[in-house]
Amino acid sequence: MLRTVSSELAYIALLFALFVIPKALQRFRIPGAITSLLLGLAAARAGLFTGDPTLALLATLGITGLFLFAGLDVDAKDLRRGAALVAQHLVIQALLLAGVAWAIAAATGVDWRPATLVALALVTPSTGFILDSLQSFGLDADQRFWTRTKAVATELLALAVLFAVLQSTSAARFAGASAALLAVVVLIPLVMRAFAVAIAPWAPRSEFAFLVMLAVMAAFATRKLGVYYLVGAFLVGVAARRFRERLPAFSSDRLLHAVEVFASFFAPFYFFSAGAHLHPELLTLSSLATGVVYLAAMIPLRVGLVAVHRKLALREHLGQARRVATALVPTLVFSLVLAEIVIERFEGVPPWLVGGIIPYALLNTMLPALTLGATASFDEVHLEVTEPEPGPALAAAPPPAGPGQAG
Template sequence: MSNELVYLLLIFGLLVIPRALQRFKLPAPITCLLFGVGAMLAFGDRTHDPVIVLLSTLGISSLFLFAGLEVDLRALRKQLGPLLAHLVVRAASLVGVGWLAWRYLGLDWQAAALVALALLTPSTGFILDTLERLGLDEEERFWVTSKAIAGELMALAALFVVLQAGDMTQLGVSSLAMTAMIIGLPLLFVALGRWVVPHAPGSEFSLLVMVGMVAAFITYKLGVYYLVGAFVAGLVARMLRLRMPRLASDDNMHALRLFATFFVPFYFFHAGTEISRDALTWEALGLGVVLTLVLVPLRIGVVWLQRRLMFGEQRRSSLKVALALSPTLVFTLVLANILYVRFDLPAVLFGALILYTVLNTLLPSLVLRAPFDVDPIDAPPASHPEDRMREDAAARPPRPPVITG
């Protein structure tokens, strides 16, 4: 079979079949992940194809670029007090889980800290894309979005420090490089907006994606993976929205969302092929179930209790917010792979982390009213750009018929 036909079948399989299976409340990312595991078991190392690696990199980078664009710093500042309280609780949880991993799993402190981040960090990009399908009202969506974004900002900062902290010289160099990138990205965007965009109308989207990929590559070379740079690039573009409104416009966000939707399945497929055969054991299965039964109710209970005590919310509303924040899919997959490759994480723990994230990602689709969908089609009117575009299109008067004769 030719490579072209193999790629075509793979594209069809990853873009069509997972969507069809969502009718059974099986999240599309989980299906793609399972396809990757199946391909690894069937074909072994032949699944490590450079084309798939490239497509998966585009997927994870565009996903976090979109997540950065979704950050509204003004909205976060308005609720700074509650969010700071949430972050304090989250930091205490990370320290506690990290200490347990260090004390009882025999891991060094860096690996233990990464395990804590993998277990407790919600996957903001995917959570944002599920909100319109989970039956949450406007206030609940706001708090899920705010808590997820605030938690991700803290997790990305912690990830950067933890990965570099083994070598203080490297940490200093990387910190300087990161600072230079943060300072340079706005200048680069402004320069492109001044010298390129006026002569190439409509190029804002391609320039946004290009800068996001460059930033992702820089942080990958710094040793902190693609997602940090892509997220920072999206955040910088959002902060420049007043000066360069077309850069982070609703149209560009809609286009980037569709761009990410196409490439993200390849990331999950590739992540499945990276799972070791040694991780697929009964021991890993048992440990993953234990982690799920212990940590997921604990995480949900902590958020539920915060909402009840701080805002006096009804039990059901608090529970919906807590459930919507439960998926950890992307962070767990990324950090589990880093732990396995760079920190020699035991295969049993690697497999347990994978099962844990699969189960907690399934939870919202099973408990709340609609399946986990990375590109909702029939979502009710809400804050997503494509929803606003549908509203505008529906409000336009129909075009008069063309009379020919």
């Protein structure tokens, strides 16, 4: 009886910590995700919630919600409207990824596969986090359009690279995993079609529960394929968005807000769990020094490439271009996932090389809050009706700068 009461009090204390403390610290421009991660790190050092199956389940729902939300925001029309600029952006990102991976492999002597994953952790924007925080970044409608479109396109590229790297141990494994993933991709719309025909007409307002459960099942399926939970959840979101003609409720504002609330509620558990599972060998002075090197090298490079590209392609003022580039800087979720994968899958990788990803991700996630004048946090839900996003601005002259946007 005492143990049950103690357990209940522990969970109540956890809920209080995850939903109150991050809010209190937002006044200091500390993103709630970072606060949750640090709370998890502190709890693990105190021996609390170690190996807790309930927390593991809540964390899985958190990562699933994050990438379901990101997938639902993939709009093929947006990608087509900005196709030329997005294609150029992806070429630049691919070259950046290849260059960083080569530099890591050449400097440390590690195999190309973990080197590529570390490079992915350094250059891939955390799309779910960015999309949820977009309204708080202080960007105008056109800048939000480009931030959303570029973040989604870059994540699609990163997921493809992640799959290829993890399954490239042999041709047979790659072929088998590709066939299994293709089966998942084909099966998801079939399940949605069956739901639309056999269940939805007699079960109104059941779309949200169905979508979340389908995302969880797909996430576990892709986890078994060795490409982590995020791929399956992301695929369900993309498929739901494309299925909107058959079942418009799958892409309605009501459903999008419901998924956002779901992700916002469970995401703190994911970050708490990620902090609790950080390997001690990653938390050293060498890792901190490596993180500082990553920051000094990667942030100017990433911001500079995006800003210069926008200046040349759209003739934007560098000050405006820098705002979009800065909004794309946070890598928190992708960095945490990839650091965990490298530690679990690859032996002989120097701990400081992977450990440097952690301070790098924590600090770059704070950059928009510090420089764009807003506090980015995934536990901050935006339920207001947003203004329609315009198409890409391809005019020769840059639009007038709004207040505080002049570079």
